[in-house]
Amino acid sequence: MNSMNHHWSRHAWLLLVAAVLLGGTAWADDEMPGRSRYPTVKPVELAQLQAMRPNVIIVDARSHYEYETLHIKGAVNVPLGEQGFVEGVKALRAESSHPIVFYCNGRTCMKSYQAALEAQNSGIVNVYAYDAGIFDWVKAYPDDSVLLGRTPVDPARLLGKDKLQAHTLKPAEFEKRIDDNALILDVRDKFQQEAITLFPMRQHSVPLDNKALQKYVDQARQEGKTLLIYDEAGHQVRWLQYYLESEKVASYYFLAGGAKGYFDLMMGDIVGQNSRQ
The missing domain is CATH 3.40.250.10 (Rhodanese-like domain)
Structure with missing residues (x-):
């Protein structure tokens, strides 16, 4: 220097x-x-x-x-x-x-x-x-x-919590939307995806990368399908929402609490059922 x-x-x-x-x-x-x-x-x-x-x-x-x-x-x-x-x-x-x-x-x-x-x-x-x-x-x-x-x-493009909540579903509501008109995307890290799969045979495992996601965004747009997306704990999807909004995706929803929230809910249900037996 x-x-x-x-x-x-x-x-x-x-x-x-x-x-x-x-x-x-x-x-x-x-x-x-x-x-x-x-x-x-x-x-x-x-x-x-x-x-x-x-x-x-x-x-x-x-x-x-x-x-x-x-x-x-x-x-x-x-x-x-x-x-x-x-x-x-x-x-x-x-x-x-x-x-x-x-x-x-x-x-x-x-x-x-x-x-x-x-x-x-x-x-x-x-x-x-x-x-x-x-x-x-x-x-x-x-x-x-x-x-x-x-x-x-433009600060007006910053997305608030209300926008995220409008596109977030509780596990039961998320599951109800799983049909032939939906594309399910698991955007967790690779090692997280390898640990447990929430919707086997139905979902696509995709890295949280806009270039990799573009394929499914295009498919959902062309086929008129809804994107159902989950991450590990419901935190990273807030950033994914910026990309989806910029692409003007017509219909998309996130899983509240991500995979961890879904798994915790299932375990809670199992424990509750066992305690009542």
């Missing part, structure tokens, strides 16, 4: 530290629970992060699919929990001494703090957590956001 780059890197670091120490209290701890749970990790406010760009390395700690759906413009994706996370962050640190700021979905998402803590515990210094999350960022800075590969992002 030449002397000029070193100067600006140190300047950026000093500004960010000052902002965090002097002005990082805009939110109460109950609104940002990660701040009390992870006291050794320094938080970064929404406006602070924007002011420091591009003199920080912004890291999206979420899954690759979440990142591909919606992310901060210029952010790099290093998913927490995947093999190679620490090595990936160390590679970023080797390229630059700029502050590294992790983020995830929102104020109650702890991945930003967990990622920063794991980096700290691995000897990586100058790391922070932006804990307001991706949705607050998009609403404040749509020009610096990317949705399905396009920027700027």
Whole structure:
């Protein structure tokens, strides 16, 4: 790194530290629970992060699919929990001494703090957590956001919980829709798909990848069929909904609680039946 780059890197670091120490209290701890749970990790406010760009390395700690759906413009994706996370962050640190700021979905998402803590515990210094999350960022800075590969992002395109609930069915209702007019898609990770199949001989196992899903979206459109989709715990389908809406899929539903919720319900029914015998 030449002397000029070193100067600006140190300047950026000093500004960010000052902002965090002097002005990082805009939110109460109950609104940002990660701040009390992870006291050794320094938080970064929404406006602070924007002011420091591009003199920080912004890291999206979420899954690759979440990142591909919606992310901060210029952010790099290093998913927490995947093999190679620490090595990936160390590679970023080797390229630059700029502050590294992790983020995830929102104020109650702890991945930003967990990622920063794991980096700290691995000897990586100058790391922070932006804990307001991706949705607050998009609403404040749509020009610096990317949705399905396009920027700027119209905040009106952000999907709320009501939209997700309108396309989510409880297990009994989900099962009722399984007929010749439905395509059932299991979008769990491969190792999860191998563990248990909810609807054998009826479903298609597909990776959570829009290119792989396009085949079934096209088929449902051409044949006028309903897409019935489940993930592991009902969390990832919220991101899949952005793709389905962008494709103007006429009819689709998700399984409430995913495979785990379905399995837990079945086990509960079995236990209940046994207790009554």
